[in-house]
Amino acid sequence: MRSDSPSLVKDLPRLAVLCIAAFIVLVPYVWMLAVSVKPQDEVFRASLTLLPERWALIENYGKVLRTIPVLTFVINGLIVCFGILFFQLLFAIPAAYALAKLNFRGREILFGFVMLGLLIPYQTTALPLYMGFHQAGLLNSYTALIAPFTCSVFAIFLFRQFFKALPDDLIAAARIDGMGEFSIVWRVILPNAWPAATAFAIFSVVAHWNDLFWPLIVIQKGSLYTPAMGILAFRSVESGDDYGALMAAATLVAAPLVIAFLFAQRRFIEGVTMTGLKG
């Protein structure tokens, strides 16, 4: 943004500090990748060389893939994240439209409940939800992983703010064209809400891909493990001594989101910090 960009020499101290900090942030990634291709004896030599003398890439990654079904975990993660996102959008967008653009009795009360919901961390409701899912025979199911997050008060709040800024004429024109409120939501409002929807989508997917607390509670069956649970499972099978394979497992499950981030950094940063900026 600034036009008065200083010369490179004057800029060097600043860049040096930033580079040192960046180096520290990247250290775990570098070592994770390095160790994931090292054979066990070299890992235990505890040298500070990054590159292995003998590459054990196939050995380590092969061991992970033989021991745990990484692909299944990643697919589970995708099903859960996109299942949650689908219902969140399906429920939140119409509700947010009603709260933003329609006049009806009880609107203020409903919005009050949205604000109340924003104050409650989801971990608070874990015990009764567990009892409910147990009662319904739904523990160890995708339903148990997805259902608790289907009503995102944050999504309702966010979309409401966004929809309020849309011109009323847009909706009035659609009504004159004979559209009902439902088609207005999906055919007029949603196409205008893409910035908010993508930002929220990224926020939601990052949050649930990384979640460990809830899956750990409702899932015991290995075939339903999420990526985060997958590594824990691998650690307990491996007793945590084969660091090469352990790092390979960590690399494999962390990779999807990190790669997605590297491709769409700006959108990711906008999306994840949106909670902050909206405050």
Add this chain to the structure above:
Amino acid sequence: MSDAAAAAYAMAPRERSRARSLVGDGGAAWLLTLPAIIAYLLMILLPLAGVLALAFTDYEFGGTSFRWIGSENFADMLKDRTFMASIRNTVIYCFFVVPLSIGIALLLAILIEAGARGRAFFRAVFFLPVVSLTVAMATAWQYLLHPSIGPVNAVLRGLGLGTPNWLGSSDWVLMSLGMIGVWENVGFNLVLFLAGLTAIPRELYGAAEVDGAKSAWSRFALVTWPLLGPTLLFVIIITMTRSIRVFDSVQTLTQGGPNNASEVLLRTIYQEGFHYFKFGYSAAITLVFLAIVLAVMLVQTRLIDRRIHYG
């Protein structure tokens, strides 16, 4: 035709149409909000009521009966050494992670903002931990901090310094987890600060310079710091609530050990509830957790209100 009737007639179409639109809006609005309302009731409101009720019982999951025991669970907490350790550790963890991750983030944000070179690159690098699977990265840290084969201790040994058992000794474990927490949170705070910094009008720095604020430090004290106030306050609250909810790294690396030295609130809730199945007791701890989170947010709104009054 009387005047009154004329007036009524003149008003009627408008009245009627407004009335109809209200009714019509009402019907459609309730239909549009219905799915969200049902999900909210089932997944948030009823379970919340459930936790409130459970906290005053001695219910154990799988048991057939329970008693209302009033505030006994809360009295038990005061005598429960695991719970007391958990509270203490969570507070220490917060007071370690919050100032450090905010201070470092602010410093880095100012450095990034001070020039054009490498801005997108550094922002992306610092943000990387935010999108990385915590369990995976905690595993990487476990290797880095390994007492005998870890690179961190290899460096320390090379420098002739002591080599602590970072995650295995009760003196170090909380600090090690705290450092991982700082590493995780800096990028998030940094991006919030960058947004706050770009919102500060450039002219103010020029004006401050004209007014005699020659050094970078005095310009910071005069312009950046006061104008960044609201952002700073918000970042403090966000980091605070994120730190109170620490769970993944503890569960992955130490499981609260050694000897409860890294036991934290969410893990205690998890352990009492889903390991020992003491649902009543776990619900009571959940309420304490909720009360702390609400208190933090209440302080936030109070402070923001005050700021608006004189701002």
